[in-house]
Amino acid sequence: MPRKVTFSSAGFSHRAANGRVPEPVAPPGPRLPPMVQTLLFARYRHLWFPRLRRIYGEVFSLDLVAPIRHRVVVLARPEDVDEVFGGSVDVLHAGAGNAVLRPVMGDRSVLLTDEDEHRRARRMLLPAFSGPALRTYEEVIRTVAVAEIEQWPVGEAFRAHHRMRELALEVVCRLVLGVTEQARLAELRPLVRQFTNIGQITLLGLSHPKLSRLRPWRHYISLRQKLDEWIDAQVANRRTAADHPTDVLSHLLRAAESAEGGGFNEVELRDQLVTLLLAGHETTATGLAWTLHELSRHPLHLRTAQRAADEGDDACLTAVVQETLRHKPVIYQVARCLTEPLTLAGYRIAAGTTVMPAIGLVHLDPTHHERPETFCPERFLDRRPPSPAWIPFGGGARRCPGAGFAVQEATIVLREVLARYDLRPDRARPETPRPRQVTQVPARGARIVVSRRENGGS
Numbered sequence: 001m002p003r004k005v006t007f008s009s010a011g012f013s014h015r016a017a018n019g020r021v022p023e024p025v026a027p028p029g030p031r032l033p034p035m036v037q038t039l040l041f042a043r044y045r046h047l048w049f050p051r052l053r054r055i056y057g058e059v060f061s062l063d064l065v066a067p068i069r070h071r072v073v074v075l076a077r078p079e080d081v082d083e084v085f086g087g088s089v090d091v092l093h094a095g096a097g098n099a100v101l102r103p104v105m106g107d108r109s110v111l112l113t114d115e116d117e118h119r120r121a122r123r124m125l126l127p128a129f130s131g132p133a134l135r136t137y138e139e140v141i142r143t144v145a146v147a148e149i150e151q152w153p154v155g156e157a158f159r160a161h162h163r164m165r166e167l168a169l170e171v172v173c174r175l176v177l178g179v180t181e182q183a184r185l186a187e188l189r190p191l192v193r194q195f196t197n198i199g200q201i202t203l204l205g206l207s208h209p210k211l212s213r214l215r216p217w218r219h220y221i222s223l224r225q226k227l228d229e230w231i232d233a234q235v236a237n238r239r240t241a242a243d244h245p246t247d248v249l250s251h252l253l254r255a256a257e258s259a260e261g262g263g264f265n266e267v268e269l270r271d272q273l274v275t276l277l278l279a280g281h282e283t284t285a286t287g288l289a290w291t292l293h294e295l296s297r298h299p300l301h302l303r304t305a306q307r308a309a310d311e312g313d314d315a316c317l318t319a320v321v322q323e324t325l326r327h328k329p330v331i332y333q334v335a336r337c338l339t340e341p342l343t344l345a346g347y348r349i350a351a352g353t354t355v356m357p358a359i360g361l362v363h364l365d366p367t368h369h370e371r372p373e374t375f376c377p378e379r380f381l382d383r384r385p386p387s388p389a390w391i392p393f394g395g396g397a398r399r400c401p402g403a404g405f406a407v408q409e410a411t412i413v414l415r416e417v418l419a420r421y422d423l424r425p426d427r428a429r430p431e432t433p434r435p436r437q438v439t440q441v442p443a444r445g446a447r448i449v450v451s452r453r454e455n456g457g458s
């Protein structure tokens with residue numbers, strides 16, 4: 001299929017040789033019943049997508065039924081994905097693409113909104129994730145990391161993912177909401193834990209109002225109400241605080257003072273905070289769990305990383321984190337819903353279609369990543385990961401605002417872990433990815449065994 005794509009101010013435009021705009025054409029894809037495709041996507045996308053790429057090529061279609069029936073066009077080629085990330089945000093709606101998360105994050109969440117409302121939300125969120133702001137978070141992350149890591153059982157197998165979730169939860173409670181009192185932390189932690197532990201079926205069912213009277217959904221809705229009340233009290237507390245704390249919530253309240261037309265209203269602020277709590281801890285914890293999983297199975301890379309931890313070479317540790325996010329992407333795909341027909345990858349794609357940049361496939365592109373199946377942190381030493389072939393944080397106007405926060409947190413935690421411990425897996429066979437809500441987690445929880453280093457840095 002010839003690729004004739006030009007960029008216009010209204011988005012992409014495509015004309016056939018005779019000057020007429022062609023009718024929408026769906027790329028090829030499997031002919032399985034939509035329910036089967038949905039199940040394969042939900043459970044086995046990390047195996048199924050590479051297979052579909054082998055059969056149909058770099059762009060293929062799916063027919064999915066959840067949360068509602070919709071056609072999906074999956075993109076595997078970095079250049080096509082880059083066009084989506086750089087395309088018009090009025091045509092490529094990510095908020096609509098994330099609709100399944102609406103009942104969890106809230107209608108006003110930055111993840112769920114598009115166009116002007118989304119732009120305004122990003123403007124107010126970004127200062128809390130700027131370089132200077134991130135530097136003020138470092139010490140809290142280090143303190144939380146040391147307290148957690150020092151409790152690890154030496155010589156016994158344990159699930160690193162579970163421990164990293166506790167660590168990352170503590171970090172967001174303290175740095176997003178600014179909670180420092182132990183009693184308040186003890187109230188908040190179980191609320192966020194329960195709220196995050198939503199199963200796939202409950203998540204999908206939340207979009208159907210009729211189910212809200214049944215137990216799992218009723219319970220979940222009441223949990224969100226409790227979390228809202230807790231957050232409202234914390235916001236009220238922060239508004240009257242005499243000191244000038246440097247947590248994300250305080251940044252948002254300050255941004256409100258200078259924002260044209262005022263800051264977030266009460267509901268908007270609450271939805272952003274719930275979004276940051278959830279988006280900011282499961283993802284980072286999963287990235288860290290995979291990092292330990294990989295290092296425990298690669299003794300040479302482990303030694304190099306331990307040396308880097310001893311010598312304070314954070315660039316090397318960051319390369320380990322970046323390579324893990326490439327090799328084992330925490331989020332396998334992102335979505336954009338088309339508000340108008342669009343020409344992409346040589347196809348005229350119909351309005352209403354979901355375009356899906358497949359992060360997991362892009363990261364295995366051999367033209368951008370030599371021996372892509374191999375875990376090799378050296379590839380990012382002294383070299384920034386190649387855009388557009390390294391996209392663990394998505395891209396364009398929707399690129400994860402917490403990317404710097406996440407990489408900084410992972411680097412600090414890794415430094416503290418490696419300065420203290422040797423790592424080994426509890427069994428040689430690597431763990432497979434398993435979908436957990438929107439993330440791909442290690443199926444057995446990244447089980448590792450740690451032992452104190454004899455000549456370690458700490």
Ligand code: HEM
Binds near residue numbers: 112281
């Ligand atoms: C390893 C950790 C993380 C990964 C892999 C990750 C990945 C992503 C991805 C793939 C997206 C969607 C981007 C797109 O659609 O193009 C996203 C969005 C987002 N992430 Fe992260 N994230 C991580 C950590 C964080 C942290 C620490 C925070 C905040 C504390 C955060 C907050 C958000 C928010 C608010 C959005 C929505 C952005 C928007 O729609 O404009 N994330 N993240």
